[in-house]
Each structure stands twice: as structure tokens, then as C-alpha cells.
Amino acid sequence: MAVLLLRLAGPMQSWGIRSKLKDRESGEYPSKSGVIGLIAAAQGRSRADDLSDLASLPFGVGIRRPGIFRRDTQTAVKGKLEYKGANDNERYFFWKGYIEDAIFFCGIDCDKDLAEKLSWDLQHPAYPLYLGRRGCPVTQPLVVGIVEKPLEEALTQAIQDDPYDHNVRKLPFGAGVLLLESDKGMMVRDVPVSFSFESREYAGRMVERKGGGDVSQPGES
Numbered sequence: 001m002a003v004l005l006l007r008l009a010g011p012m013q014s015w016g017i018r019s020k021l022k023d024r025e026s027g028e029y030p031s032k033s034g035v036i037g038l039i040a041a042a043q044g045r046s047r048a049d050d051l052s053d054l055a056s057l058p059f060g061v062g063i064r065r066p067g068i069f070r071r072d073t074q075t076a077v078k079g080k081l082e083y084k085g086a087n088d089n090e091r092y093f094f095w096k097g098y099i100e101d102a103i104f105f106c107g108i109d110c111d112k113d114l115a116e117k118l119s120w121d122l123q124h125p126a127y128p129l130y131l132g133r134r135g136c137p138v139t140q141p142l143v144v145g146i147v148e149k150p151l152e153e154a155l156t157q158a159i160q161d162d163p164y165d166h167n168v169r170k171l172p173f174g175a176g177v178l179l180l181e182s183d184k185g186m187m188v189r190d191v192p193v194s195f196s197f198e199s200r201e202y203a204g205r206m207v208e209r210k211g212g213g214d215v216s217q218p219g220e221s
Contacts, residue, residue: 002112003154004119005144006035007164009103013067013131014096026069026097026132029061029179030104031190033202034132039118040195044126047195055191055203058109061179062155064162067102071095098136103165105144105158107151115146152180152210182208 014026015034036054045051073095108118122129122143129138141164147154155178185208193201 001109002115002146002148003151004108004110004115004146005154005158006106006108006122006142007103007144007158007162008035008106008131008138008142009164010131010136010139012070012098012100012136013102013104014098014133014136016132024094024096026099027190028066028069028099029063029177030106030132031188032059032205033190033192035059035106035108036192037195038129038138039122041127041129042121042125047197051192051195055193058151058181060107060109060151060155060181062105062107062159063175063177063179064103064105064159064165065101065175066177067099070098070100072098096133098133103162105155105162107155107158109151112146112148119143119146152178155180156211176211178210180208180210182206184208 008030013030014024015029015031016024016026032055036051039054040049040051073093075093108115110118129142130136131138144158147157149157159176183206185206187204188207189202189204191203191205193203
């Protein structure tokens with residue numbers, strides 16, 4: 001088995017957890033549905049395409065830098081009215097949540113041939129790639145590489161040894177957390193069954209949280 005490692009970093013990210021509501025929150029870490037959506041976009045899949053082959057792959061997240069939560073307040077109008085000239089009863093306010101200046105590592109556990117194919121797809125995407133929402137483009141490198149280690153070990157090493165993060169010598173509180181699929185932990189409904197606008201659907205999975213606290217760089221005390 002092999003682990004495809006992705007580095008999700010950028011000025012802003014947003015990983016929707018309540019997309020059916022007017023206000024759009026962001027989860028504290030990349031969702032499985034968001035990362036699978038990233039891969040599906042890279043492969044050129046339509047929203048109606050089957051996702052079971054990707055959804056079934058073991059998935060984990062490591063937090064290198066947890067980031068700061070921000071909210072963006074926006075105005076819209078009801079129905080198909082033009083904004084200009086709409087009265088106060090037709091306008092409404094809502095907000096979208098974002099994570100600022102975060103760095104996450106995601107691991108996808110699969111056989112080496114599939115890992116190499118997914119790596120190529122992500123480096124030659126059919127559609128633009130976003131960190132959860134349009135307006136949050138990915139930064140490079142997105143694909144870190146393929147390692148032949150257990151998923152937990154691969155993520156732990158990745159968040160410790162990130163060679164692209166030069167801003168800190170000691171990571172902040174909240175770094176070092178791993179979110180791994182398990183038979184215990186908390187239920188999270190972020191396994192995509194369909195991205196179709198007509199029948200968007202998600203299944204649940206159990207996620208176990210491990211680690212956390214200050215994580216020193218190699219060589220630091």
C-alpha cells in the first residue's frame with residue numbers, strides 16, 4: 001500500500017459542513033467530500049458521476065497550522081430579482097466562513113498504481129482546483145509525493161517536516177492533530193454519495209482525533 005500526500009495551504013480555505021443552510025460555515029480541517037471533490041474536478045468528472053471508487057479510499061488529515069477563522073458577510077436578494085432597486089424586504093444578509101493562513105496535509109491510502117494516477121491527475125487538472133470554495137485557489141505544491149508508510153505515520157512525518165513552511169520554528173497550539181478514520185471517535189457526515197445539484201447526498205464516517213499541542217521542528221527542544 002501507498003499514501004498519496006497532499007498539502008492544502010493558501011491565504012483562505014473553506015470546507016463546508018452545513019452547505020444547505022443560508023449561512024455557510026467552514027469546518028476546522030479539510031473534509032473528505034472536499035478533497036474528493038478536488039480529485040473529481042482534476043479528473044474532469046461531472047457532478048452526476050459515480051464517486052464510490054474515491055469515497056471508499058481510507059483518508060486522513062494532519063494539521064500543520066490550524067489557521068484563523070474569518071467570516072465574510074454578503075448581501076443577496078430573494079428569488080431572481082436584480083439587486084439594484086430591490087427593497088429591504090427582498091434583501092437578506094448571510095455569511096460565509098473561511099480559515100485564514102492554514103496548512104493541512106491530507107493522505108489517501110491506496111495501491112501505488114492508483115496513487116500515481118491520482119498524483120498525475122491533480123498535477124494536470126481538467127478543471128480549476130479550489131480549497132473548498134471558489135475564490136480559494138490551491139497553492140503549489142499541492143501534491144507532496146507518494147510514501148510507502150502507514151497513513152498515520154505518513155501524516156505525522158509530513159506535518160513535522162514541511163519544507164515549504166518557513167514562517168515558524170515552533171508550530172502553534174493546535175498543530176500536530178491527526179484526524180483519522182476509525183471505528184471510534186465522532187460521526188462526520190462528509191462522505192460524498194452524489195455532488196448532483198438535484199440530489200446532493202453525503203454518508204457518515206467515524207473520525208478519531210489524535211495528538212495536538214505544541215510541535216517542535218526537528219532539532220528544536
